[in-house]
Each structure stands twice: as C-alpha cells, then as structure tokens.
Amino acid sequence: xxxEGHIPGIDTTKPHSARMxxxxxxxxxxxxxxxxAAEAVIATVPFAGAMARANRDFMIxxxxxxxxxxxxxxxxxxxxxxxxxxxxxxxAQAEAPEARVVYTDNDPIVLQYAQxxxxxxxxxxxxxxxxxxxxxxxxxDSDELRSTxxxxxxxxxxxxALFHFVPDEWGPYEILGGLLDRLPxxxxxxxxxxxxxxxxxxxxxxxREVEEIYAKGGTSLRLRDRSEVARFFDGLELxxxxxxxxxxxxxxxxxxxxxxxxxxxxxxxxxRKP
Numbered sequence: 001x002x003x004e005g006h007i008p009g010i011d012t013t014k015p016h017s018a019r020m021x022x023x024x025x026x027x028x029x030x031x032x033x034x035x036x037a038a039e040a041v042i043a044t045v046p047f048a049g050a051m052a053r054a055n056r057d058f059m060i061x062x063x064x065x066x067x068x069x070x071x072x073x074x075x076x077x078x079x080x081x082x083x084x085x086x087x088x089x090x091x092a093q094a095e096a097p098e099a100r101v102v103y104t105d106n107d108p109i110v111l112q113y114a115q116x117x118x119x120x121x122x123x124x125x126x127x128x129x130x131x132x133x134x135x136x137x138x139x140x141d142s143d144e145l146r147s148t149x150x151x152x153x154x155x156x157x158x159x160x161a162l163f164h165f166v167p168d169e170w171g172p173y174e175i176l177g178g179l180l181d182r183l184p185x186x187x188x189x190x191x192x193x194x195x196x197x198x199x200x201x202x203x204x205x206x207x208r209e210v211e212e213i214y215a216k217g218g219t220s221l222r223l224r225d226r227s228e229v230a231r232f233f234d235g236l237e238l239x240x241x242x243x244x245x246x247x248x249x250x251x252x253x254x255x256x257x258x259x260x261x262x263x264x265x266x267x268x269x270x271x272r273k274p
Contacts, residue, residue: 010108015217018107022082024052029082037217044209050258054265055192058246059160060091062190062270066156067095074155075101078133079162083116089126097123102145104129136178154186164194167220192246192268196223229267236271243269
C-alpha cells in the first residue's frame with residue numbers, strides 16, 4: 001500500500017479506476033489491489049502508461065487553448081481523479097489568474113487529497129465537490145458550484161477518461177446531455193475516451209482483454225468506436241483537428257510521443273456549444 005493508511009469508505013481489497021490511473025501516471029496514491037490490476041493491464045498492453053500520460057498531456061494542451069484562444073475563465077472538471085501536478089486549475093490560472101475551477105469525483109480517496117486542488121490564485125477560485133456524474137443535478141445545483149461558477153457565463157466541461165467507465169445501461173449520452181443542457185452558449189466540451197477503433201486486430205483483441213481485467217475488479221469499462229465517441233459531440237462545433245487520438249490533438253511543435261506508430265491513446269476532442 002502506498003496510499004496514506006486506510007481511509008474510511010474505501011474498500012482496499014478491490015481495485016479502483018482512479019487509483020489504477022494514478023499508478024499508470026507514476027503516482028503514489030494506490031493500494032496493492034490497484035497495483036495488481038494495473039500491472040495486469042500493463043502486462044496485456046505494455047504502453048498503458050504512455051496512453052495515460054498522452055491523455056493527461058491532451059488535457060493540458062486543451063486547457064491552455066481554452067484559456068488563451070477561446071477566452072474561457074470557468075471550468076467544471078468531472079471525474080477529476082487523484083490530484084497530479086499540474087492540475088487543471090494550475091494550468092488555467094497560469095494563463096489567467098482569475099480562472100475558476102470546480103472539481104468533482106465520487107471516489108472517497110480523492111476527497112482526502114482534494115486540498116491539493118484548492119490552492120487557487122488570489123484572483124481566482126477552486127472548489128471540490130464529492131458527487132456522482134450520473135446525477136448531473138447534484139453537481140449543477142450544488143452550493144460548491146454555485147458559489148464558484150456563474151452558469152450564465154461560458155464554462156468548459158472537462159470529462160477526460162470518464163465516460164468509458166459509464167456503461168450503456170446508465171445512459172452516458174443522456175448524462176452528458178443533462179450537463180451540457182444547463183451550460184450557456186459559448187461553453188465547451190473537452191472529452192477523451194478509450195476506444196475500440198483500432199486498425200491492428202491484435203491490439204483490438206487486447207482491448208477486450210483489458211475490459212475483462214476491469215470487470216474482474218468490479219469496474220465496467222466500455223470501449224467505444226469512433227462513431228460512438230462522436231455521438232458525445234452531437235450538436236456541438238468541433239475545434240480543429242476534430243476527434244483524433246489524444247496525442248495527435250494539437251501536439252506541441254517538436255514534441256515527441258512515447259507511443260509508437262499504430263499504438264492508440266484515447267480518442268479526444270474539444271467542441272463549442274453554439
């Protein structure tokens with residue numbers, strides 16, 4: 001165990017997707033069950049860590065674009081996960097110190113480390129809300145959000161690496177719609193999603209094995225193809241280059257990726273609500 005002791009409300013005998021993701025990123029907030037499950041994924045897909053880092057780098061670039069190019073000053077990060085520097089508010093406030101950010105997650109361990117998400121600039125503000133993304137109203141009507149974000153002004157909704165953990169029977173498109181419907185024109189959706197749309201048949205088969213590993217730990221993982229991911233952006237105006245692999249979304253000039261040719265990261269995109 002590398003998380004700090006036993007935290008009430010956490011079943012340390014079962015792996016959790018947020019703590020597995022922390023392990024992929026090289027963090028220290030996870031338990032033995034998380035390590036075992038993550039290592040099983042890595043044994044199946046050796047570049048799983050590179051995929052996670054590519055997804056995080058996409059979030060960084062997208063957030064910078066939203067602040068510098070789109071002029072967004074309010075962010076709602078759902079499924080924020082265990083804090084990993086730089087956090088979204090640090091990226092946004094480095095460009096615009098007055099930026100405001102609300103983080104939400106439903107993992108009790110994230111709450112224990114949420115203080116790292118609350119170190120805002122004096123000009124800006126951050127808040128953390130323990131909430132379930134499957135119930136959008138509990139987020140949008142919360143005191144934490146209402147005291148931090150003005151829903152009459154554009155908001156960037158960040159749901160990175162979240163919806164592949166929402167099975168079809170939960171209504172993922174309806175959940176996202178319930179969030180976007182409450183945001184004003186000029187808001188943005190920033191989304192990344194693990195995908196089954198892989199040209200290499202062998203890699204595609206490995207994706208199904210990874211789904212099974214998560215299922216054994218009690219977590220539903222639903223890889224979706226490009227058309228299924230594109231559906232999340234229905235009615236929105238995609239920012240160029242559209243829906244691409246996370247490491248291919250506006251890469252920094254001269255930046256190199258850990259991923260080799262043909263290795264996927266996640267499908268990712270950024271879009272504006274008209």
